Amino acid sequence: MKSTKQKIIDLADELIRTRGYNAFSYADIAAQLHIKNAAIHYHFPIKADLGISVLEHEMAAMRAAWQQWAALPEDEQLQKFMHTFGIKSKEAKICLMGSLTPDYITFTAAMQEKVEQMCAEIIQWLTQVLQRGREKKRVMYEGRPYDRALLVIASLQSSLLLSRVMGAQAFGQISQQLLQDLRP
Amino acid sequence: MKSTKQKIIDLADELIRTRGYNAFSYADIAAQLHIKNAAIHYHFPIKADLGISVLEHEMAAMRAAWQQWAALPEDEQLQKFMHTFGIKSKEAKICLMGSLTPDYITFTAAMQEKVEQMCAEIIQWLTQVLQRGREKKRVMYEGRPYDRALLVIASLQSSLLLSRVMGAQAFGQISQQLLQDLRP
DNA sequence: TTTAAAACTTACTAATTAGTAAGTAAATTT
DNA sequence: AAATTTACTTACTAATTAGTAAGTTTTAAA
Numbered sequence: 001m002k003s004t005k006q007k008i009i010d011l012a013d014e015l016i017r018t019r020g021y022n023a024f025s026y027a028d029i030a031a032q033l034h035i036k037n038a039a040i041h042y043h044f045p046i047k048a049d050l051g052i053s054v055l056e057h058e059m060a061a062m063r064a065a066w067q068q069w070a071a072l073p074e075d076e077q078l079q080k081f082m083h084t085f086g087i088k089s090k091e092a093k094i095c096l097m098g099s100l101t102p103d104y105i106t107f108t109a110a111m112q113e114k115v116e117q118m119c120a121e122i123i124q125w126l127t128q129v130l131q132r133g134r135e136k137k138r139v140m141y142e143g144r145p146y147d148r149a150l151l152v153i154a155s156l157q158s159s160l161l162l163s164r165v166m167g168a169q170a171f172g173q174i175s176q177q178l179l180q181d182l183r184p
Numbered sequence: 185m186k187s188t189k190q191k192i193i194d195l196a197d198e199l200i201r202t203r204g205y206n207a208f209s210y211a212d213i214a215a216q217l218h219i220k221n222a223a224i225h226y227h228f229p230i231k232a233d234l235g236i237s238v239l240e241h242e243m244a245a246m247r248a249a250w251q252q253w254a255a256l257p258e259d260e261q262l263q264k265f266m267h268t269f270g271i272k273s274k275e276a277k278i279c280l281m282g283s284l285t286p287d288y289i290t291f292t293a294a295m296q297e298k299v300e301q302m303c304a305e306i307i308q309w310l311t312q313v314l315q316r317g318r319e320k321k322r323v324m325y326e327g328r329p330y331d332r333a334l335l336v337i338a339s340l341q342s343s344l345l346l347s348r349v350m351g352a353q354a355f356g357q358i359s360q361q362l363l364q365d366l367r368p
Numbered sequence: 369t370t371t372a373a374a375a376c377t378t379a380c381t382a383a384t385t386a387g388t389a390a391g392t393a394a395a396t397t398t
Numbered sequence: 399a400a401a402t403t404t405a406c407t408t409a410c411t412a413a414t415t416a417g418t419a420a421g422t423t424t425t426a427a428a
Contacts, residue, residue, distance in 0.1 A: 004375080004376085005375095018289060019287070019289060019290055020204070020206060020286050020287045020290065022204060022206045022207045023206045023287060023290045025414075025415060025416080026415085026416070026417090027414075027415080027416095035376080035377090036376075036377055036378080037377095037416090037417090038376080038377065038378080038379095038417090038418080038419095039375075039376055039377075041416085041417065041418080042374090042375065042376065043375090045417080045418095046416075046417075047416065047417090094286060097345075097346075098286060098342070098345070099286050101345040101346065101348065101349055102204050102278060102282060102283050102286050102287075102345060103203070103204045103207055103286075104348055104349055105202060105203060105348070106203050106204065106207045115349060116349055116350070119346065119349050119350055120350070123350070141361075142361075142364050143360065143361055143364060144357075146357070147357040147358070147360065147361050148361055150343075150346065150350075150354055150357050150358045150361070151339055151357075151358050151361040151362060153342075153346075154338070154339045154341075154342030154343050154345075154346055154358050155335055155338045155339050155342065157338075157342045157345070157346075158282075158337075158338030158339065158341045158342040159334075159338050161281075161282070161285040161286060161338075161341070162281075162285065162303065162334065162337075162338055162341075164285065164288055164289070165285055165288055165299060165300055165303050166300070166303055166304070166307070166334075170334055173328075173330070173331040173334050173335075174331070174334050174335050174338050176327065176331065177325075177326075177327055177331050177332055177334070177335040178335065180326050180327060181365045188405080188406085189405095209384075209385060209386080210385085210386070210387090211384075211385080211386095219406080219407090220406075220407055220408080221386090221387090222387085222388080222389095222406080222407065222408080222409095223405075223406055223407075225386085225387065225388080226404090226405065226406065227405090229387080230386075230387075231386065231387095369428100370427105370428085371426100371427080371428075372425105372426085372427075372428090373424105373425085373426080373427085374423105374424080374425070374426085375422100375423085375424070375425085376421105376422080376423070376424085377420105377421080377422070377423085378419105378420085378421075378422090379418100379419090379420090379421100380417105380418080380419080380420100381416105381417085381418080381419105382415100382416100382417095382418105383414105383415075383416090383417105384413105384414080384415065384416100385412100385413075385414065385415075386411105386412100386413090386414100387410105387411085387412095387413105388409100388410080388411080388412105389408105389409090389410080389411100390407105390408085390409085390410100391406105391407080391408075391409100392405100392406080392407070392408090393404105393405085393406080393407090394403105394404080394405080394406090395402105395403085395404070395405090396401100396402080396403070396404085397400105397401080397402070397403085398399100398400085398401075398402085
């Protein structure tokens with residue numbers, strides 16, 4: 001049985017991914033969970049506290065997945081990573097980066113920092129996978145691993161944004177092209 | 185001398201690109217232009233009317249640019265297109281697609297349609313440039329031109345989003361990689 | 369079993385939101 | 399010069415927003 005706090009985080013996560021951070025309110029959560037507005041404020045005094053908790057939860061889940069994949073060849077780790085985006089695409093959801101970076105300047109300093117940390121951590125992981133993958137000749141590309149990591153994450157992020165507008169097949173089309181460019 | 189209506193559209197465009205559609209209000213515009221709230225409602229009865237006008241203006245400007253470039257070789261058209269994103273990146277602004285697609289489901293049907301139209305038109309132009317460019321051997325890539333167009337626009341869109349969080353150099357790093365993959 | 373801490377609800381507030389109705393001034397047309 | 403249209407302002411409203419203060423119930427500890 002999930003705690004109320006966890007239910008709030010999960011629902012906030014969903015609302016951020018579907019409607020956006022500035023387009024959901026405590027009232028939306030209260031109504032859906034059959035609790036009162038103030039109950040949310042008890043767990044998360046201000047909205048940024050909830051936003052930060054959602055980010056921390058997402059990062060914990062990502063780190064857990066990365067650890068599970070750690071022993072796999074780098075090209076397979078990459079495919080697993082892409083697959084998580086594919087799942088989101090089918091649910092008509094977007095990633096937290098895609099949802100939160102457009103509204104970035106409306107956030108509190110503490111939340112901006114969390115968003116920055118998340119982006120940096122994802123890019124760092126991708127950079128390492130791409131670097132080792134190239135060393136072991138599991139993937140191929142020109143230029144610096146960091147730069148390629150930026151391209152990959154940027155493409156995946158936007159593929160979710162575009163999928164909701166242009167149709168769900170957009171994700172597959174973009175990720176296919178992305179993989180093609182990385183084939184050894 | 186710009187009309188009040190045009191000033192409202194221009195300021196709304198800037199606010200959408202910096203703060204996001206759901207994070208700016210008629211009051212923000214009224215204060216900056218030293219007019220009253222109701223003056224904006226006179227020109228744009230509901231917020232979606234203003235949003236749609238911003239989109240139509242952007243599309244008109246884009247079509248004008250495309251026409252100017254029409255005689256250039258396709259790889260140069262592509263570089264010009266990327267350069268417009270580079271300018272936005274330096275201004276810490278994002279493209280309308282990047283700003284509006286995350287909030288897509290909170291829009292009215294009429295505005296959703298406009299966003300869809302804009303995305304479709306940009307992708308269509310890019311598809312044609314990439315197709316002709318490959319025929320003339322000015323650019324090279326595997327797969328369908330439409331799929332490659334999706335990848336290109338997705339990368340550019342997200343490069344602006346990431347630039348504000350990870351630093352302005354991100355745009356250059358991503359677009360460099362993008363061009364590398366298209367080199368004949 | 370009393371105490372106390374945790375997890376809420378009730379009942380608000382002050383600010384902001386999009387949007388409207390009625391009136392006014394300025395420009396344009398007749 | 400009179401009539402009309404355009405471009406506003408004044409003065410609101412009803413709903414929603416994040417957030418708070420004080421009280422109540424539930425859970426757990428001493």
